[in-house]
């Protein structure tokens with residue numbers, strides 16, 4: 001089984017190194033790795049954020065473990081050369097459209113949440129975010145208005161097929177969990193969202209056992225803070241899902257805790273923390289590696305059929321937290337490597 005390892009920029013290499021240590025400690029037979037350059041690191045080395053060699057590794061691999069991309073040195077580059085194009089390119093080239101972002105409170109961390117502990121402890125939700133369409137991939141550019149103003153534009157669009165396939169994913173996830181799906185859109189204003197809502201209602205007919213509700217994204221942002229325990233699965237588009245998942249991370253304690261899987265129609269997956277390259281703390285050994293460690297667990301479970309090993313990692317993270325492991329984002333003083341040590345000790 002080949003794992004593509006793409007550490008990327010900023011804290012990416014620091015956190016991926018800890019996830020790799022945890023994977024190694026499991027002693028899984030037949031696991032091999034190939035490392036690839038992505039993001040600013042790739043642009044600096046070979047002039048492109050997603051070089052063909054990297055894409056080739058991604059295509060050959062059984063799964064991809066991704067750190068983060070984003071580098072202030074690349075500010076001002078043309079869009080197609082920017083580090084972020086690496087993750088967008090991988091999602092598009094490999095058809096990775098179903099981004100699963102679970103947010104669950106580890107009981108030991110309820111005090112780290114931005115919410116009151118009794119509100120935070122009820123959080124156990126999954127954001128199912130579409131990642132192949134929306135305003136991210138529509139026509140975009142700059143033009144000049146009739147008055148001579150420079151204008152930027154990004155076309156937001158979704159077609160029925162795109163919404164239908166992610167809606168099925170959302171309903172299936174809800175069926176496997178607590179049977180509740182909340183579809184989040186902005187149908188009061190956006191045609192893309194009206195179409196989204198129409199298609200979700202149509203797909204719902206195949207899932208009579210799932211309770212469907214709809215919520216506008218502004219209300220959803222508020223409800224995530226007021227009463228996040230009401231959510232089971234949140235189904236939403238690319239842009240809204242991006243924003244709501246960062247918000248959900250603070251509800252459970254820290255952006256350094258949220259893992260993700262992004263799957264394609266064949267079940268191939270890219271696994272990454274939801275956060276970015278954190279240039280403000282890069283190279284300081286301060287980053288919390290747990291989101292990446294937990295992403296590696298998702299990889300074992302979803303792409304490699306190693307559910308028991310995934311359980312072991314998740315249990316080790318819980319034990320490390322119960323034993324007091326806390327990086328700075330969780331209110332503690334432990335560094336990236338010490339957090340890795342704590343997980344290894346718990347394993």
Ligand SMILES: NC(=O)c1ccc[n+]([C@@H]2O[C@H](COP(=O)([O-])OP(=O)(O)OC[C@H]3O[C@@H](n4cnc5c(N)ncnc54)[C@H](O)[C@@H]3O)[C@@H](O)[C@H]2O)c1
Pocket residue numbers: 011015067068069070071072084087255256272273274275276277278279280281286287288289291329
């Ligand atoms: N999938 C990705 O690769 C991805 C995701 C988000 C942002 N980005 C990119 O990352 C760069 C920085 O973006 P940003 O600052 O808006 O978001 P960010 O997620 O990198 O950081 C936001 C804040 O959270 C903190 N943080 C993030 N991860 C942490 C961790 N593991 N442990 C402790 N603290 C952590 C950072 O220090 C920072 O203060 C940008 O170039 C952005 O485009 C990439």
Ligand SMILES: CC(C)[C@H](C(=O)O)[C@@H](O)C(=O)O
Pocket residue numbers: 084087088242274276
């Ligand atoms: C880096 C960026 C393109 C990416 C996104 O917006 O999808 C990131 O924020 C994420 O959440 O994975």
Ligand SMILES: [Mg+2]
Pocket residue numbers: 242243246274
């Ligand atoms: Mg994001």
